[in-house]
Each structure stands twice: as structure tokens, then as C-alpha cells.
Amino acid sequence: MFEPATLKDIAIALGLSTSTVSRALRDTYEISPKTKKLVLEYAEKINYRPNPIAQSLKERRTKSIGVIVSEVANQYFSQAINGIESIAYDKGYHVIITQTHESYEREMINTQHLASRGVDGLLISLSAETKDTGHLSALHDKGLPIVFFDRIAEEIHTHKISANNEKGAFEATEHLIRAGYKKIAHLSSSAHLSISIERLRGYTKALNQYGIALNPDYIKNCPHGGMFQEETESAVLELLNLKEKPDAIFVAGDRLSMGCLTVFKSLNVDALNDMAIAGFSNSDMLDLLKYPLTSVRQPAFEMGQIATTMLLQLIESKRPVTEFENKVLDTKLFLR
Structure with a gap:
């Protein structure tokens, strides 16, 4: 079993008291330069390191x-x-x-x-x-x-x-509207999370500003934020199976964005022509994807x-x- 060197080990080896060794290591004025040099060199030789537990007890x-x-x-x-x-x-x-x-x-x-x-x-x-x-x-x-x-x-x-989630959500949704999309769905994490509430607010604000009616059927929440792929897949399928299916999705999360693209790939949905996506994502991988995904980046x-x-x-x-x-x-x- 590994046992680190202690103050007592140094004191015994050098024939000094533990208090003298402690003061020398703390570079206090009452210890002579000669003793300090002796203690520091020996401590370095045996790779002595202060015990963090003992220090934490002392300092609380x-x-x-x-x-x-x-x-x-x-x-x-x-x-x-x-x-x-x-x-x-x-x-x-x-x-x-x-x-x-x-x-x-x-x-x-x-x-x-x-x-x-x-x-x-x-x-x-x-x-x-x-x-x-x-x-x-x-x-x-x-x-x-x-x-x-x-x-x-x-x-x-x-x-x-x-982050300014409301502003980011507004800008992402506005980008889709200006690109010509009018039936924009919203895929988000748990409805009670602060980020979900703020991003829904930004999405709704953009629709209102451009005179687009809010469709409750277009809003889907994933209770685990897309941690489980089947959760994202179920939400996307519900959107695709709507009688009047959306032509774009504002996705309010990094994992959800990637999960959404994975579902699109498995269903052969074209993210350029069938259904566009804009979302929150800090992933640099987006630049390597086949389909361009406009994203809100947080600092x-x-x-x-x-x-x-x-x-x-x-x-x-x-x-x-x-x-x-x-x-x-x-x-x-x-x-x-």
C-alpha cells in the first residue's frame, strides 16, 4: 500500500522537530536559511507533498x-x-x-x-x-x-x-422564416427547464412578429433532452405524420440537433428540400455535415x-x- 512521505519522516531523517520542518517548508522568518535549505532539499529528494486532507482540516x-x-x-x-x-x-x-x-x-x-x-x-x-x-x-x-x-x-x-436563450431562439426562428419557411415546428427538452421556457418564448415571439399562427401540434418536448435517441425519433415521427406536416424545425438543443439529423438520415428525409433545421449547437462537427445546419452558439x-x-x-x-x-x-x- 502506498504511503506518502510525512513531516515526521523528514524530521526523523534530519534530526529536527516536526514544527521546525513545518516552519521551514512554510518559509517562516524564525528558521535559519541553512535549516530551510536542508529541509527543502530533503523534501524534494523524497518527493514530499503536503497532505491535502490535513490541510483542509486545518483551513476548513x-x-x-x-x-x-x-x-x-x-x-x-x-x-x-x-x-x-x-x-x-x-x-x-x-x-x-x-x-x-x-x-x-x-x-x-x-x-x-x-x-x-x-x-x-x-x-x-x-x-x-x-x-x-x-x-x-x-x-x-x-x-x-x-x-x-x-x-x-x-x-x-x-x-x-x-445565455440569452430568448434572443437566440428568436434569431434562429426568424432565419427560417426569412428563408421562406412558414410551418415551423419546435423540438425542445423538458418543458419546465429554464432554457426550454426561454427558447419557446423566443420561437413564439418570432412567429408573432411575422404574423404566423402558433400551432400547438408543432411543439414537441423530449423529457430527457434527446439523451435517448428513441425519444427524439418519436417526436420527429409525430411531426412527420401530421396531416399538415411542418417544413422546418427549430431545435432547442445540441444533442437534439444531432439526434434530429440522425432520424432524418434513417428516414431518408432531405434536410435541404424536405424539412430544414436550425438549432442551438456548439458542435464544430456541423461544418462537416452533408446538410448545412444554421445554429445558435452559446459562449x-x-x-x-x-x-x-x-x-x-x-x-x-x-x-x-x-x-x-x-x-x-x-x-x-x-x-x-
């Missing part, structure tokens, strides 16, 4: 933050995680990443596990199944710093950062950076924080 901090996302493989979340790590590691914090796979139960388990591991704070984007945020409220009320990004909980009073990396900065401010604040920011970043429409 683990210097780690927990991140809860639906899926790391999702391009948006992988870019956001890169942003999170770019700030966290630079500030001396470790990042523990967990995935919910859009499951409420997994979200609860991951949250409790991270809290029991003593993380200093949580960055979370809610799962598609999550309607009750009581598990997060309980931890927040006990003083655990929590920051929401992308999919937020309105009822928890803390920092939140999201995922920047969102991750800002969310982490917000969380670290909460963690390191010397007094209770009572004023919180709800930050909204602009999206960009990429025409293809």
Missing part, C-alpha cells in the same frame, strides 16, 4: 469545487468545463466533475456525494428531469456556496449565469469562467453575501 477548506452537468460529451458542457478549469486551477482549486445523464436521481446522489466530500462550493446545470430543487436548497441554506449556469433554478437566491467557455469566478467570490468572501447577480450573455447565430 478542501480547495476543491464540484461541477454537476448532464453530460461531459455534450460539446456545450465540455467547453464550459474548460472555462471552469481555466479559472479554478489558476486559483489553486481542484475540480470534481459529475454527470447526471439528465436524471434527477443521479443529480441528488452526485450533489450529496460532493457535499460529503467537503467541496467548497458547487457549480450546477440542472438535469432535464429536475423539477424539485429541495436537495440543493437544503445545502444552500446550510451555507454551501452554489452557482447555477445554463439551466438555472429561479427559486434559489444565488448567482446565476445563462460556453466564457460562461464557465464567469460562473467559476462568481463561485470563488462566494467561497472566499469574509462576510455573508446577500446580493447576487443574474448574468445573461449574448448568443451568436452562425449561418450555414
Whole structure:
């Protein structure tokens, strides 16, 4: 069994007290340069590293933050995680990443596990199944710093950062309308999610502005955000089997966009001539596809950076924080 070197090991080897070794490693003024040099050289020789558990007990901090996302493989979340790590590691914090796979139960388990591991704070984007945020409220009320990004909980009073989903949805739908499509369907994740509500609002606003009546049959929700392909396939088939089938779809999610194209391919639906698509997607793979897919791109990396900065401010604040920011970043429409 691996046993790392300790302060006591150095002290015994050099014939010093553990307190002297500790002070030498911390470079305090009361230890002579000669002793410091002796201790530092020996510590380097035996590859001594401070015990993070002992340090966390002393400082009452683990210097780690927990991140809860639906899926790391999702391009948006992988870019956001890169942003999170770019700030966290630079500030001396470790990042523990967990995935919910859009499951409420997994979200609860991951949250409790991270809290029991003593993380200093949580960055979370809610799962598609999550309607009750009581598990997060309980931890927040006990003083655990929590920051929401992308999919937020309105009822928890803390920092939140999201993209301008309404504007992005409006622009994507408007693009389809200006391209000549009038029967535009909307494929989205769970209806209760903040991003779904905001994107539906943008879609509806664009239809209203261009005098197109909203058809409730054209709105389809996938309760797991397309995590299961059969869910996306079922929704697309329902649209294709309508008596007056749509001629375009505004798809409100990265995984849903790719899932929709997969269904089109299996059914030999031509995304250029039979049914057009515009959607939210941060995937660079879209440029390689046979059919051009105009997409709304979110500033995922920047969102991750800002969310982490917000969380670290909460963690390191010397007094209770009572004023919180709800930050909204602009999206960009990429025409293809």
C-alpha cells in the first residue's frame, strides 16, 4: 500500500522537530536559511507533498469545487468545463466533475456525494428531469456556496449565469422564416427547464412578429433532452405524420440537433428540400455535415469562467453575501 512521505519522516531523517520542518517548508522568518535549505532539499529528494486532507482540516477548506452537468460529451458542457478549469486551477482549486445523464436521481446522489466530500462550493446545470430543487436548497441554506449556469433554478437566491436563450431562439426562428419557411415546428427538452421556457418564448415571439399562427401540434418536448435517441425519433415521427406536416424545425438543443439529423438520415428525409433545421449547437462537427445546419452558439467557455469566478467570490468572501447577480450573455447565430 502506498504511503506518502510525512513531516515526521523528514524530521526523523534530519534530526529536527516536526514544527521546525513545518516552519521551514512554510518559509517562516524564525528558521535559519541553512535549516530551510536542508529541509527543502530533503523534501524534494523524497518527493514530499503536503497532505491535502490535513490541510483542509486545518483551513476548513478542501480547495476543491464540484461541477454537476448532464453530460461531459455534450460539446456545450465540455467547453464550459474548460472555462471552469481555466479559472479554478489558476486559483489553486481542484475540480470534481459529475454527470447526471439528465436524471434527477443521479443529480441528488452526485450533489450529496460532493457535499460529503467537503467541496467548497458547487457549480450546477440542472438535469432535464429536475423539477424539485429541495436537495440543493437544503445545502444552500446550510451555507454551501452554489452557482447555477445554463439551466438555472429561479427559486434559489444565488448567482446565476445563462445565455440569452430568448434572443437566440428568436434569431434562429426568424432565419427560417426569412428563408421562406412558414410551418415551423419546435423540438425542445423538458418543458419546465429554464432554457426550454426561454427558447419557446423566443420561437413564439418570432412567429408573432411575422404574423404566423402558433400551432400547438408543432411543439414537441423530449423529457430527457434527446439523451435517448428513441425519444427524439418519436417526436420527429409525430411531426412527420401530421396531416399538415411542418417544413422546418427549430431545435432547442445540441444533442437534439444531432439526434434530429440522425432520424432524418434513417428516414431518408432531405434536410435541404424536405424539412430544414436550425438549432442551438456548439458542435464544430456541423461544418462537416452533408446538410448545412444554421445554429445558435452559446459562449460556453466564457460562461464557465464567469460562473467559476462568481463561485470563488462566494467561497472566499469574509462576510455573508446577500446580493447576487443574474448574468445573461449574448448568443451568436452562425449561418450555414
